[in-house]
Structures are given as C-alpha cells and as structure tokens.
Amino acid sequence: MNQGYRKYIPFQPIKKDDRRWPGKQLTRAPQWCSVDLRDGNQALINPMNLSEKVEMFRLLCEIGIKEIEVGFPSASETEYEILRALIEGGHIPEDVTVQVLVQAREHLIRRTFEAIEGAKNVIVHFYNSTSTLQRKVVFRTDMQGVVDIAVEGARLIKRLGDDFVARTGACLRYEYSPESYMGTEPENAVWICRRVMEELGACAENKIILNLPSTVENCLPSQFADLIEDFCDRLPNREHAIISLHPHNDRGTALATAELGLLAGADRLEGTLFGNGERTGNCDIVTVAMNMYTQAVDPQLDFSDIGRVRQFYERVTKLHVHERHPYAGDLVFTAFSGSHQDAINKGRTFMARQGGAHWEVPYLPLDPADVGRQYEPVIRINSQSGKGGAAFVMEQSFGYRLPKAMHPEFGAAVKRYCDRVGREISPDEVMAIFREEYADFQGVYTLTAHRLTEEESVDGEGAAGFAGKLRRGGAQEQEISGMGNGPIDAFFRALEGVGICGYRFVDYSEHAVSVGADAKAVCYIQLQSPAGKALFGVGMSHNINYASIRAVLCAINRDQD
Numbered sequence: 112m113n114q115g116y117r118k119y120i121p122f123q124p125i126k127k128d129d130r131r132w133p134g135k136q137l138t139r140a141p142q143w144c145s146v147d148l149r150d151g152n153q154a155l156i157n158p159m160n161l162s163e164k165v166e167m168f169r170l171l172c173e174i175g176i177k178e179i180e181v182g183f184p185s186a187s188e189t190e191y192e193i194l195r196a197l198i199e200g201g202h203i204p205e206d207v208t209v210q211v212l213v214q215a216r217e218h219l220i221r222r223t224f225e226a227i228e229g230a231k232n233v234i235v236h237f238y239n240s241t242s243t244l245q246r247k248v249v250f251r252t253d254m255q256g257v258v259d260i261a262v263e264g265a266r267l268i269k270r271l272g273d274d275f276v277a278r279t280g281a282c283l284r285y286e287y288s289p290e291s292y293m294g295t296e297p298e299n300a301v302w303i304c305r306r307v308m309e310e311l312g313a314c315a316e317n318k319i320i321l322n323l324p325s326t327v328e329n330c331l332p333s334q335f336a337d338l339i340e341d342f343c344d345r346l347p348n349r350e351h352a353i354i355s356l357h358p359h360n361d362r363g364t365a366l367a368t369a370e371l372g373l374l375a376g377a378d379r380l381e382g383t384l385f386g387n388g389e390r391t392g393n394c395d396i397v398t399v400a401m402n403m404y405t406q407a408v409d410p411q412l413d414f415s416d417i418g419r420v421r422q423f424y425e426r427v428t429k430l431h432v433h434e435r436h437p438y439a440g441d442l443v444f445t446a447f448s449g450s451h452q453d454a455i456n457k458g459r460t461f462m463a464r465q466g467g468a469h470w471e472v473p474y475l476p477l478d479p480a481d482v483g484r485q486y487e488p489v490i491r492i493n494s495q496s497g498k499g500g501a502a503f504v505m506e507q508s509f510g511y512r513l514p515k516a517m518h519p520e521f522g523a524a525v526k527r528y529c530d531r532v533g534r535e536i537s538p539d540e541v542m543a544i545f546r547e548e549y550a551d552f553q554g555v556y557t558l559t560a561h562r563l564t565e566e567e568s569v570d571g572e573g574a575a576g577f578a579g580k581l582r583r584g585g586a587q588e589q590e591i592s593g594m595g596n597g598p599i600d601a602f603f604r605a606l607e608g609v610g611i612c613g614y615r616f617v618d619y620s621e622h623a624v625s626v627g628a629d630a631k632a633v634c635y636i637q638l639q640s641p642a643g644k645a646l647f648g649v650g651m652s653h654n655i656n657y658a659s660i661r662a663v664l665c666a667i668n669r670d671q672d
C-alpha cells in the first residue's frame with residue numbers, strides 16, 4: 112500500500128457556525144477581470160506574440176470584459192512593449208480598464224508607472240506573498256515583515272498614483288493581492304488588507320480591489336467560501352473594498368470555488384477563457400458566465416459565437432479545448448444514448464407545439480443556438496442509439512419525416528450497420544442506409560412503364576386508372592392495368608390482375624423534400640403482408656402519385672425473400 116499520502120498536511124478549515132452563503136443565490140454577474148494576457152500567457156509553452164496579444168485583447172473587449180490584466184510590464188521588455196502598443200495603438204476602448212501587475216517592490220513599481228503613461232483607465236495591481244508556508248520557506252520573515260512590504264509598496268503606489276492622476280487626469284484604481292491568501296491565517300489576511308486600505312485611502316468613492324487568490328487551490332470550495340464570508344465579516348470598512356477572487360484549479364474545483372466564493376460575498380472574479388493559467392489553470396470565465404446564463408442570470412458577457420472564441424483561443428494558445436468542456440467542447444451537444452435522443456426529440460417537439468418562453472429540453476441544459484452551435488450534430492448515431500435517433504438525423508440533416516411506425520424498422524437497420532462497422536456513423540451513412548433499404552431498393556418486381564389516368568366511374572365519382580408494364584426478375588414483362596378510387600387503389604387492382612394479392616393498405620404519408628436544387632415528393636407507405644407482417648415502402652418522384660406507386664412496390668418488393 113502506498114503510504115505517500117501521509118506526508119501531506121491537510122487543510123485546516125475555520126470553525127464557522129454562522130455561515131449564510133449556502134442559502135444565497137447568484138443573481139447578478141460579478142465584475143469580470145480577464146487574466147488571459149498575464150496569468151494565462153505566462154503559463155503557455157509558447158507565449159503569445161505582440162499581434163496575438165493585441166488580437167486577444169480585442170476579442171476580450173468584444174466579449175464584454177471591462178477589466179483586462181494585460182501583463183507584468185516591469186517584469187520584461189516584451190511585457191512593457193505590449194502595454195505600450197495597446198496604449199499607443201489606441202486599442203483600448205473608453206469603457207475598458209487595463210490592469211497591470213507588479214510586485215510590491217520599489218523599482219518595479221516605478222517602472223510600472225512609466226509603462227501606464229497615456230492610459231486613461233488603469234488598475235495598478237500589486238502583490239506580495241503572505242502565506243505561512245511562503246513566510247517560512249521563501250521569505251524567512253514573520254507576518255510583520257510581510258505587512259511592512261505591502262504597506263511600503265502601497266505608500267509608494269499612492270504617491271506615484273496621486274502624481275499620475277494630477278498630471279494626466281486618468282482614472283486610476285488600485286488592487287492588492289495577498290498572494291497565497293488561501294494559506295494565510297484569516298486574521299493575518301485581514302490585518303494586511305486593512306493596512307493596505309489605510310495607506311491607499313480607500314473610500315466609498317474610490318474603492319480598493321482586494322483580490323484573495325487561491326494561488327494554489329488547497330481546500331474544498333465550501334471551506335474556501337467560509338474563508339471569504341469570514342473575511343468580509345471581519346474586514347473594517349468592507350464597503351470601501353471590492354472583494355475579488357482569483358481561483359486556481361489545482362484540485363479541479365476552481366469553478367466551484369468561484370461560484371461559492373461569489374455566494375459568500377465576493378464581488379469580482381479574475382479568470383481566463385477556458386481556464387488557461389499556471390499549472391492546472393485559472394477559473395474558466397466562459398463556464399462561470401454560461402452557468403449564470405442557464406440560471407436565467409445575464410452574465411453581461413457575450414458567448415453567442417463560442418466557436419469563434421474557441422478557435423481563436425486554440426490558435427493563439429496552442430492549447431486544445433476538450434471535447435467535453437462545458438458549453439464549448441465538440442461533444443457537449445451530442446447525445447449517443449438512445450433514450451437521451453428520444454427525450455431530446457420529445458423536448459423539441461414539445462417546445463415547437465407549446466411555443467413556450469422557456470427552454471425545456473431534457474439532456475440539453477442550453478439551447479445550442481445560444482452559443483452559435485448547430486443543432487444538427489446533436490444526435491450522432493452509433494450502435495447505442497435508439498430507434499428515434501436515426502429518424503431524427505433523417506429529418507434534421509435531410510428533411511425526411513419518417514412516420515413514427517417506421518422508426519423501429521429503420522432504427523434496426525441502422526443498428527445492424529453500426530454493429531457491422533463497429534463505430535459511430537455519419538448522417539451521410541444514415542442516408543445511404545435509408546436509400547439502400549427503401550428509396551433505391553431493387554426488388555424482384557420492376558415497373559418498366561406506367562401511366563395514370565383520371566377516369567369517370569359508373570356512379571359519377573372521380574376515379575383513377577393505372578396501366579403499366581411489370582417485370583418479375585429476369586422474366587418477360589407483363590402488361591398490367593386496373594381501376595380504383597385513387598392511384599394507389601388502381602395500382603393494387605393492377606397488381607391483383609397478375610396474382611400479386613393479399614396486401615392490405617395500412618397507412619400513408621407524404622411531404623416534399625429538396626434534392627439538390629430540385630424538389631421531389633417523398634411518400635411512405637405501410638402495408639400489411641398476406642402473412643400479417645408490417646411492411647414499409649418509400650417512393651420518390653416529381654409526381655406525388657408516382658411517388659406513392661413506387662412506395663407500394665417498394666413495400667411489396669421488401670416482402671419478397
């Protein structure tokens with residue numbers, strides 16, 4: 112037995128008996144901040160180049176994100192130049208704020224203020240590590256030492272910031288992160304944030320952003336939510352601060368941490384598209400936003416063309432959005448299971464009939480159209496698909512509305528094919544099966560000539576006459592003719608004349624279908640065979656009467672072994 116787990120120190124949750132957040136609901140969007148260009152970019156094997164960063168910045172603006180951390184301009188020349196390019200190239204919309212990250216160190220802070228020259232709306236985001244572990248193994252200092260670093264940084268930032276605003280008239284805000292907050296004693300986190308607030312003169316008109324990162328995720332989302340609610344309760348002048356979250360995803364629960372943290376009182380969320388970021392990534396903004404959307408809350412972000420966002424993301428990050436990634440993955444609007452397919456079909460029919468204002472389709476929490484996704488690939492066919500799945504594909508992909516009674520027979524033919532090929536099959540293959548089974552079925556009987564006439568019957572009622580030539584296998588063709596109360600009846604009589612009898616008409620349906628640029632009638636016939644078996648036939652023609660005659664012959668041909 113591997114005893115390795117013994118070396119880990121479990122998270123110590125705070126004792127909290129007055130938690131209020133579990134009874135709350137998310138009713139409005141948080142203040143979103145994208146860290147794609149900083150946290151996300153620094154975690155790429157090949158970081159984005161200048162033009163990709165500018166493109167990413169534009170995309171984030173188009174999505175509706177109003178606060179964008181563009182980099183760490185004091186950390187490298189490249190980062191500096193990217194910020195300058197955004198400012199000097201006039202790429203920053205009036206309503207968008209650029210955020211710049213800096214460590215709480217003098218020379219870096221000064222360089223950061225040089226980098227933001229000319230920007231109209233800026234957040235200067237500074238941080239230092241505060242956790243017990245970082246204090247012990249990295250900085251070798253006590254909490255007072257860490258508080259002093261933050262306070263000195265805040266003091267300098269305030270001085271340079273006041274000058275900057277007086278000189279440029281820019282709108283400048285401040286953000287402070289006690290880095291590794293999740294590993295910081297709760298009272299120490301409040302202590303350092305309170306001191307930074309005092310130094311920066313945070314007030315209701317100029318709130319400070321206090322960003323409480325789970326730099327390395329280390330606890331249950333509920334335990335983190337307790338920390339946030341506790342922090343908000345303990346912080347003096349809470350109303351002078353915007354509480355922000357920055358959840359990393361080390362335990363795979365950044366998203367839940369974000370959502371519960373917002374319930375617990377946070378106002379703002381930092382994250383990235385599809386969760387890119389250091390190690391296992393940051394919180395995925397797309398999913399948090401779409402989770403709100405599907406709870407009837409306006410996320411204030413636009414993912415109506417999620418495919419475009421994903422394509423762009425994959426191109427510039429060289430990362431892949433997983434097939435099952437919520438809302439954006441290739442397979443998330445796809446049902447393989449037959450019972451799911453049937454339920455989706457029923458849900459869609461229900462919605463079409465009711466015309467209701469609400470989305471009520473089982474197994475699809477989101478209308479794919481809301482993220483610009485096609486409805487066609489919702490149902491894919493493999494051997495697990497139910498009888499409705501194949502019929503659904505015929506309707507969705509090709510416009511053929513197979514009668515319900517025919518679904519089991521056609522579904523079984525498709526299943527046989529899937530079992531044989533041992534893989535999922537495409538809509539075109541479903542169509543090919545349909546043609547082979549019905550529309551193009553070559554049976555023992557071939558109609559080599561046919562003519563329909565309208566006749567006057569003896570009792571004065573309208574009637575139909577059929578005349579044609581029928582060949583059985585390789586035999587000589589025979590003249591056939593008959594009269595009936597309609598074309599199908601007349602054809603039956605003509606067949607009886609050559610001994611093809613005992614077939615009973617059960618059901619009939621027809622509709623028009625486009626075949627390329629052409630429109631044709633497609634007719635579905637259900638007969639009962641002389642042996643009492645249900646038989647289906649399909650006929651297609653420009654002429655609806657010929658389509659029905661072909662359908663009858665198809666059904667009879669399918670009865671001949």
Ligand code: KIV
Nearest residue numbers: 238288290291324326
């Ligand atoms: O994860 C983190 O703690 C950070 C800080 C710089 C906010 O990225």
Ligand code: ZN
Nearest residue numbers: 150326357389
């Ligand atoms: Zn981070």
